[in-house]
Amino acid sequence: MSPDIEARIIALTEQLHHLNYQYYQLDQSEISDQEFDGLLAELARLEAEHPSLAHPNSPTQRVGGTITKQFPTAEHRYPMLSLGNTYSEADLREFDERVRKGLEGAEMQYVCELKFDGVAMSLSYEHDQLAQGVTRGDSTRGDVVTNNVRTIRNLPLHLRPAGPARPPGFEVRGEIFMPLPVFEELNEQREADGEALLANPRNAASGALKLQDSTQVAARKLRFYAYSFLMPGRSQFETHSASLEALSAWGLPVSDTWRRCATIEQVLDFVHEWDKKRFDLPVATDGIVIKVDDFRQQELLGYTAKSPRWAIAYKYPAEAGRTRLQAIQYQVGRTGAVTPVALLDPVPLAGTVVKRASLHNANQIAALDLRLGDLVFVEKGGEIIPKITGVDLDARPADSQPIVYPTACPACNTPLIRPEGEAHFRCPNDRGCPPQLKAKLEHFVSRKALDIDGLGAETVGRFFDLGLVTDAASLYGLPARAEELAHLERMGEKSVQRLLAGLEASKQVPFDRVLFGLGIRYVGETVAEKLAAHYRTVEALAAATAPELAAVPEVGGVIAESTAAWFQEPENQDLMERLRTAGVQLALTGEAPQPQSDRLAGLTFVLSGVFELHSRDELQELIQQHGGKITGSISKKLSFLVAGDKMGPAKREKAIGLKVPIISENDLLAMLPTAGEAPAAPTDESPAAAANAASGTLTQGSLF
Numbered sequence: 001m002s003p004d005i006e007a008r009i010i011a012l013t014e015q016l017h018h019l020n021y022q023y024y025q026l027d028q029s030e031i032s033d034q035e036f037d038g039l040l041a042e043l044a045r046l047e048a049e050h051p052s053l054a055h056p057n058s059p060t061q062r063v064g065g066t067i068t069k070q071f072p073t074a075e076h077r078y079p080m081l082s083l084g085n086t087y088s089e090a091d092l093r094e095f096d097e098r099v100r101k102g103l104e105g106a107e108m109q110y111v112c113e114l115k116f117d118g119v120a121m122s123l124s125y126e127h128d129q130l131a132q133g134v135t136r137g138d139s140t141r142g143d144v145v146t147n148n149v150r151t152i153r154n155l156p157l158h159l160r161p162a163g164p165a166r167p168p169g170f171e172v173r174g175e176i177f178m179p180l181p182v183f184e185e186l187n188e189q190r191e192a193d194g195e196a197l198l199a200n201p202r203n204a205a206s207g208a209l210k211l212q213d214s215t216q217v218a219a220r221k222l223r224f225y226a227y228s229f230l231m232p233g234r235s236q237f238e239t240h241s242a243s244l245e246a247l248s249a250w251g252l253p254v255s256d257t258w259r260r261c262a263t264i265e266q267v268l269d270f271v272h273e274w275d276k277k278r279f280d281l282p283v284a285t286d287g288i289v290i291k292v293d294d295f296r297q298q299e300l301l302g303y304t305a306k307s308p309r310w311a312i313a314y315k316y317p318a319e320a321g322r323t324r325l326q327a328i329q330y331q332v333g334r335t336g337a338v339t340p341v342a343l344l345d346p347v348p349l350a351g352t353v354v355k356r357a358s359l360h361n362a363n364q365i366a367a368l369d370l371r372l373g374d375l376v377f378v379e380k381g382g383e384i385i386p387k388i389t390g391v392d393l394d395a396r397p398a399d400s401q402p403i404v405y406p407t408a409c410p411a412c413n414t415p416l417i418r419p420e421g422e423a424h425f426r427c428p429n430d431r432g433c434p435p436q437l438k439a440k441l442e443h444f445v446s447r448k449a450l451d452i453d454g455l456g457a458e459t460v461g462r463f464f465d466l467g468l469v470t471d472a473a474s475l476y477g478l479p480a481r482a483e484e485l486a487h488l489e490r491m492g493e494k495s496v497q498r499l500l501a502g503l504e505a506s507k508q509v510p511f512d513r514v515l516f517g518l519g520i521r522y523v524g525e526t527v528a529e530k531l532a533a534h535y536r537t538v539e540a541l542a543a544a545t546a547p548e549l550a551a552v553p554e555v556g557g558v559i560a561e562s563t564a565a566w567f568q569e570p571e572n573q574d575l576m577e578r579l580r581t582a583g584v585q586l587a588l589t590g591e592a593p594q595p596q597s598d599r600l601a602g603l604t605f606v607l608s609g610v611f612e613l614h615s616r617d618e619l620q621e622l623i624q625q626h627g628g629k630i631t632g633s634i635s636k637k638l639s640f641l642v643a644g645d646k647m648g649p650a651k652r653e654k655a656i657g658l659k660v661p662i663i664s665e666n667d668l669l670a671m672l673p674t675a676g677e678a679p680a681a682p683t684d685e686s687p688a689a690a691a692n693a694a695s696g697t698l699t700q701g702s703l704f
C-alpha cells in the first residue's frame, strides 16, 4: 500500500472533519460547497479503491452535522440522513439506471423538488398540534428547538381540519430558511453596524435557530417549507406526491414548485427549467432533489449509511465568470468601518448582471494578490454577494497596478486606524466624516428608529449635502426653514407639509426607538428595548456605569462599554439636550410596572438551561416583579443559579465551586408568594429563610 495514499486519506479526513465542524457548528464556510464536495468525492474514491484504509467514522460514512450542546437533545424516530449529491447530468442518468435496475424495470415515477438552502427540521405533530421541533444533528439525535420553531410565522401550530384523515402522531420534515429579502436587510443592518456580513442565507438561518432567546429568533423572520411526511408503521399514503398534497391540505406550507416526472428526460427538463427561474424565488436554492415517488419502491431501494438510495440532489454549479477589475471603491459606513468594493466590467452571473463584488477587507486583497486591471474570477453561488475567487495571472496585463490600501479616510482624509482584533480599518473622525454623519442621519430617520414620514434616506442625504442638517437634533430645525425647503427641486409645498407632519409625529416615537436611532455601536433594536425598559429615562441610562449596564439581561460587556462611553462624550450629552428641547421622547411614558412583592428583594439570579413551566423571559419577568435581579454571570455574590434542563456542566461546576446554591424552576416558584397572598406583603422572612423554605425540593446536593 502506498504510504502516500494513506497520508492523503488521513489528510482529507482531517480536513473534512474540520470543514464540517466549521459549517455545522459555527455556520462558516472556508471553501465553496463545490470544493467541499470535490474533496469528499476524492476521499470516497480513495476509500473505494483501498477498502482496508476506510475508517468507519469517515466523513463519507456519516452525516456531517452535530448537536450543539446548547439545547436539550432528542432522538430521531427515523434517522435524518443526508442526500447523495452530484453536479453532473451524467451522474443523474446513472442514478436513473441504478434505480430502474433496482426496481427490475417496474413502472415508476419521480418527484422533482427545489432544494431549498436552509436548515433541515423535523417537526412532530401530536393530535394536530405542533409538539416538537428537532434539528438534524448527527442524524440520530438533534437539538430540540421547539420554542424557536414556534416563531416561524408560516408554520401552523394547529393543523386545519381538512384533507385526508391523519394519524394521531406523525412527523413532517422540511427546510427552515431565511427569505432573501430578510437576509439582505439583515446584512445591510450588519454593514451599517460595522459587523461582519453573513455569507449566505443558510448560515443566517442556521445561526438564528441556535439563538437562545426566541424573541430574537422571531425577529429573524424565518420561514418553513415542508417536503416529507413520516408516520409509524406503513405510510397511509402510497406515494410521496400524495403525502405532499395532504400536507398542503392540512395547512402546512409546501412550495408549489414540485413536479412528477415519468422519465429522466423530464427530470432533466425540470433541472434546466429551474436553472435560471430559481433566482425569481424569494428563497435561496442550491439545486434540485429527485425522489422516487412510490413509498414501496423507496423501501425496496433502501439506504446507504448516509443517504437514501431512492433520492439524489442535483446541485447547480456556482456560476463563475471572468471579468476585469476596474477599480476599488472604499466605502465608509456609519461606524467608520472602511469596506473595499471591487468595481468590475459587468458580467452576467446566476440570474443578474454583476458589477460589484465584496472584498471584505485589506487582508483579502493581499491574499488574492489583486491588481487593478487584472482579469479576475467572480463566483456567485449559494453566496448572494458575488465574490472574487482568484486572479487569472496568465492574463495579467503588463501595466496592472498594485493596489495601495489607503492609509487615510477616502472621505475626510483622517488617518485610518485598525483596532486590535478587528479586520476592518476605521476612520476615527466620527464627528466630522461626511459619510459617517450622513449614515447616522439615515439611520435616525429609518423605519425602525424615528420612522419620519416624508424623510427617506435619500432626502436626508440631500439635506445633509446642502448643509441643511448636520445631526439628528438639527432635523427639528427644518420647520423654521420650510419656505427654503419648498423651493428645492423635487420638494414642493406638499412634500414639505408631509415632512413637517412627519417630524411632529416623530416626537411621539417611544424612547426605545429613539435610543436605537442614536446609532450607538452595538445597540440594536432589542438591546435598545431592554435598556429603555430597564432604565426608563435617558438620565438614568446615561448615569449607569459599564458594569451596571452589563448586568442588564442581554446586555453584554461590549455593548455596556460602548454605551457608557457614548454617554460620557460631551458632544453626545449636548445632542441629547438638543433632542430634549426639540421634544423627542427621552423617557418611557406610562407607569413603570409595579413590583408585585419584595419577596426576592436583594437577591440575584442567573437562569440557565431550558425550563419546563415558563419560558426564560417569563421567569426573568417574574423575578423582577418580585424585586429580584437577574445578572449575567456566576460570581461568589450570586444568590441563586436557577438550573433548567440541560444546563451546561461548566456553569454547574462553577456554581458548586463558588458555593452558589443551585435551585430548580419549581424551587424558584416556591419562593414567590402564592396567588392568595397580599401583594408586596411585608415579610419577616429573610431572603435566606425564603430560600430555605424552598429547600425541600432543592436540587440534590446543591445547597451550600
Ligand SMILES: NC(=O)c1ccc[n+]([C@@H]2O[C@H](COP(=O)([O-])OP(=O)(O)OC[C@H]3O[C@@H](n4cnc5c(N)ncnc54)[C@H](O)[C@@H]3O)[C@@H](O)[C@H]2O)c1
Residues within 6 Å of the ligand: 019, 020, 022, 023, 024, 028, 029, 030, 031, 032, 033, 034, 036, 037, 063, 064, 081, 082, 083, 085, 113, 114, 115, 116, 117, 118, 119, 120, 121, 136, 174, 175, 227, 289, 313
Ligand atoms: N463549504 C463547506 O465547508 C461545507 C462543509 C460541510 C458541508 N458543506 C455542504 O453541505 C452539503 C452537505 O450537507 P448535507 O449533508 O446537509 O446535504 P445537503 O444539504 O446537500 O442535502 C440534504 C439536505 O437537503 C435539504 N433539502 C432541501 N430541500 C429538500 C427537499 N426538497 N427534499 C429533501 N431535502 C431537502 C435538507 O435539509 C436535507 O437535510 C454539501 O453539499 C456540502 O457542500 C459544505
Ligand SMILES: [Zn+2]
Residues within 6 Å of the ligand: 332, 409, 410, 411, 412, 413, 414, 427, 428, 429, 433, 434
Ligand atoms: Zn472619514
